[in-house]
Amino acid sequence: MMDTQQITLKMKASVDGIRMKCHHTAASHAFATLYIWQEGMGLSIHLEDGMFAVRCRWRGENAWFFPCGEDHLVRRGVEELLLEKDLRLCYLREEDTAFLEREFPGRFQITEKESDHEYLYHRAEQVSLYGSRFSGLRKDIRRVEKLHRVSWEPLCSKNISDALIISRAWHRQTDGPEGLEDMAASERLLLEWDALDVQGVVASVDGEPYAIVAGYPLSPSSFDFSLSKEKSRLSGLSVYTRHALACSLSDAYTQINAEEDLGIEGLRNMKRLMRPDGQIKQYEGRAK
CATH class of the missing domain: 3.40.630.30 (Gcn5-related N-acetyltransferase (GNAT))
Structure with missing residues (x-):
């Protein structure tokens, strides 16, 4: 399995630098999000030049945020994660689902996760x-x-x-x-x-x-x-x-x-009350 480590403040510039280079502006992958939620969601990070991947034990033993980084590094990362059974990729944007369907045709069952939008x-x-x-x-x-x-x-x-x-x-x-x-x-x-x-x-x-x-x-x-x-x-x-x-x-x-509203009715009502202009839709991919 891909090696991970504790998320520390010294990683902030690297993580957010990778995100900005890849035009990834969803809150799910922001360094601050990962840092503050690492305890509650059981997060740890694999960080290398040009790519990071976050393990999420809250979603499962082999559950990961979709890797963020250069395409060839993301492809290699997904290949490595597929070596373990029951792979679950979380917080996929629409462009991430397109990447999986293009690079790994037929390998993943992709479903929309409304509670993560x-x-x-x-x-x-x-x-x-x-x-x-x-x-x-x-x-x-x-x-x-x-x-x-x-x-x-x-x-x-x-x-x-x-x-x-x-x-x-x-x-x-x-x-x-x-x-x-x-x-x-x-x-x-x-x-x-x-x-x-x-x-x-x-x-x-x-x-x-x-x-x-x-x-x-x-x-x-x-x-x-x-x-x-x-x-x-x-x-x-x-x-x-x-x-x-x-x-x-x-x-x-x-x-x-x-x-996101986490599927909690009170949160959903509050966020809708603010009159949203749109959403970043999020998906989940499970290895077949």
């Missing part, structure tokens, strides 16, 4: 919230502003401790293993916020730091919304904080990626 939004629309499509979001923001004294400030060294307190308070109310996995990812994101190029906003309600929304760049023009937590659920506050983060970003970011 990544939601995309025009940042300008998320800032302006103009038109009838966004009337519900505007009402949510007006409601929370009417009922409470709300404000926000950019995530920085002075309020990172507040962000951690908010995240931990949210997780104390979350039951089940999904919450525990998400907690580890949230902790890594906030503790290493500077090294991971994280940007975010901390929102206060009636003078108390109460909510955090944060993410990281996927490309020079695309930004990932990765983290959204509140001390306790407050109607309209998540809409307010997501809008604040969209407003705070540089105009260089024209697209927002809100990641």
Whole structure:
């Protein structure tokens, strides 16, 4: 089996450099995503010049993110992975499925994974919230502003401790293993916020730091919304904080990626409520 190792911060430039060279802008393969989720998803990485592949024990003993890199290296990597039984390739974009069908005809059963689709939004629309499509979001923001004294400030060294307190308070109310996995990812994101190029906003309600929304760049023009937590659920506050983060970003970011919904109804409803403009469709390939 392909050798892997722990994902460390020193790999960031190499991993994201390979992604950019290959024009791979999905959140699934971003270094920050892999780094923060390595504990919750059982991730380890094979990294070489021009290619990386990520093993994902959460999806199976021989489950891997589709390799990212130069075509000939990806082809060689898939050939090596096929030497082990029950190979499962995850997070394939449409161009990745085309690669498998071209290079390995008849070797894989490919299925669409709706729960892995990544939601995309025009940042300008998320800032302006103009038109009838966004009337519900505007009402949510007006409601929370009417009922409470709300404000926000950019995530920085002075309020990172507040962000951690908010995240931990949210997780104390979350039951089940999904919450525990998400907690580890949230902790890594906030503790290493500077090294991971994280940007975010901390929102206060009636003078108390109460909510955090944060993410990281996927490309020079695309930004990932990765983290959204509140001390306790407050109607309209998540809409307010997501809008604040969209407003705070540089105009260089024209697209927002809100990641997948994992098949969880609440997440799906929230992401659809934001009025997506499109999706990065994701697929899975199982060796026959």
